[in-house]
Amino acid sequence: MTPDFRTDITLPADARILQLVHDYGYNLAVLADFPQHQAELLAQALWEACENSIQHAYDDEPGIITVVGELTPNALILAVHDQGLPFDETLEPKLHPIDTDACRHLSQHTLGLSLIHRCVDEVHWINHGPQGKELRLTKYRSECCRLQPQTAAPHGPPHEPPVAQSPQDYTIRFVDPEDALRVAQLMYRVYGYTYPRVNIYYPDRLAHNIKCGIHVGVVAVTADGEIVGHVGLIRPELGSLAELEQLAIAPSHRGQGLFKRMDKLLQGEIQRMELVGLYAEAVTVHTISQEGSENKGLHAAGIELLHLGVHFKKLEIIQHNLGYRDTKPGPVFQGETALVFYFDYLSPPKTTRLYAPDRHRQILTDIYRNLGVPVEFLKPEPAAGNGRLSVQYRKNYGVGLIQVDRIGSDTFPKIEQACRDLCDLAESVAVFLDLPLSQGGTPDLCEAAETIGFFFSGVRPGFASDGDFLRLQYLNATLDPDRIHLISPFARKLLDYILRDKTRVEQNR
Structure with missing residues (x-):
């Protein structure tokens, strides 16, 4: 190469x-x-x-x-x-x-x-x-790891029960670039193609990220060299935030205490890196990845109603692979699914000071209270000068992202044009808009964005260069709320608020 x-x-x-x-x-x-x-x-x-x-x-x-x-x-x-x-x-x-x-x-x-x-x-x-x-x-440059799913026998069950393993020795160690293909195969066998961060399915990309320190993982390896467990995190741009990846353990190797052993090694590395916070994104076509995030102490801080467009393996097979019992056969799911954004502060601030629209202050207070941080709201200030923003189209997800880094008097027309281009030309199913909550022009800019169809999504603590982002969303496709399955009461409360805000924005346009 x-x-x-x-x-x-x-x-x-x-x-x-x-x-x-x-x-x-x-x-x-x-x-x-x-x-x-x-x-x-x-x-x-x-x-x-x-x-x-x-x-x-x-x-x-x-x-x-x-x-x-x-x-x-x-x-x-x-x-x-x-x-x-x-x-x-x-x-x-x-x-x-x-x-x-x-x-x-x-x-x-x-x-x-x-x-x-x-x-x-x-x-x-x-x-x-x-x-x-x-x-x-x-x-x-690389192609996705395309493993063929195991098919059921014509007259048999859709999956075979895992063969119980006798106690054996496992090596628990940090992942190496040479492990990339076997980690990709493990993730597929456990999750199919439901995992939102698709780079995990591209061995060359994964190996590159491991080598650069962007991907930090721990694996469980059998005596014959098979990787049967993985837990890890991703550090975009090697910053102070990291995304937790979902735990994956081969079904036939459960019950051996692998998660605790892998997590102990990973937690030590997290402390060494002195991270500010951890986050994760969980799909809603099933609640499995949500449970994983909740069990790790993360809290729902936002929901993106249409994000991941992918073809899933049969859900009963995924649930079986993750150790669930009494699951009923279901159809193969194809289409967009909502994502829940989870976050946890490792070093929480004493108080977060935000410029936010009046109508969203209560839900923002609830979100930050759930994260263990009190909020102080500041009086809006007019924007001046030239703004700065970036626009991305994420082909793997079919969505666009407009990130405002500095609010200026010229920012709203640029947002409007970018949203139009992403929807009309790139055919994005959704567009997400990140506004900096530490800048006085955010309340007015949020109000302006709502006039063209953006509505509430949640917050992204620590994602802005000067603090937190308020995330709004715009849908360019039909939403089916019945496909959204949530496990936590707070996530359901957040979804209710988002759907009401969506209706309010639509009625006012």
Whole structure:
């Protein structure tokens, strides 16, 4: 596999350089071992991104663009930088000479941005303020670990009971990059493809994250080298927060005390890292992962009504694999499911001071009380100057995220445009909006966002650079509340509030 490297070219913002940009992207994709047809699609996506910058950044004045190519063990990243007009997410839908069979099914109206989204795995718009803006495209190099589910005999039960293991010795140790494939296989056999963090199913990505310290895990290994247990956490950007992964123990190795032994080693590592908080996301098509989060001392702090779009294994098989009994056969589930966001402070603040809309203050008080933190609400202040936000489309989940890092007088129009693009062009089923609760302009910006359909979702403590995020949500698909199954009384209370707020926003539009 080609080692890591980074290269960039700086070019005039002139349409005559587009063929050079295309060839640059194509050759990088070939170097990353993508097949020829995928390399062509990636080159076309880079062409589209650069042409957008050329057409919209400089108002026909001279300018430059910088194209960056970065190759890592798990991804090819292509980025286009310019220092022209502040943040314009709109990509013009144009047809260009380069064509492949994979591009022909796209309509003329949606070809521009839609082509980019369909050709790469992640699209990030990043506003660097006075340093300009960036459109970053990511294409992963590895394929998902696709294990075939075990099928039942024609006249037998949908699963076989686990064979009880006699007591044996297990090695409890930290996970190594070489363990990635076996961990992915274990997670599939226990959870199917229901686990929200899909990188766990990509061995190359998982190995890279283990090597970098982003993934910290503990495994239980038998004498013959089989990995039969795993518990771990993810540290995005190696920050002060970490996401707890769900426990996975092979059904035939339960009852051996593996969780306590693995968790003891992991807890020692958590203390060493001096983390501020732990969080987890649990699906709601079943309550198994919610129970795991509750048992670890985490508390519900938000619900995203439409997030994960995936095809699940039969639920009775998953429940059986996790040790549940007396389960009834059920249909294979396909579609979007809600996620519950769980959080726990390891070093709770004495008081959290928030700028929040009046109507949401009571539910915010309840959420923070549940987290063991008192709240003080501050008087709103008008926003001024230029804002800063980033926009992401998460292809694996089919959702968009708009993150506001600094609120300015120009922020709401950018949110409105980004939401429109994510829904109309990227076809996101939902868009999430994060507003910084430590900034005085959040109450007014929340009110403005509600006029275009955003409603309450919850809070994300510690996720903002200056504190906590208020998360709102916008649905671009039909919601079926009967698919949402919750285990805790507080989560049900939170869901009731969210559904009422959704109705209020819809009635006021």
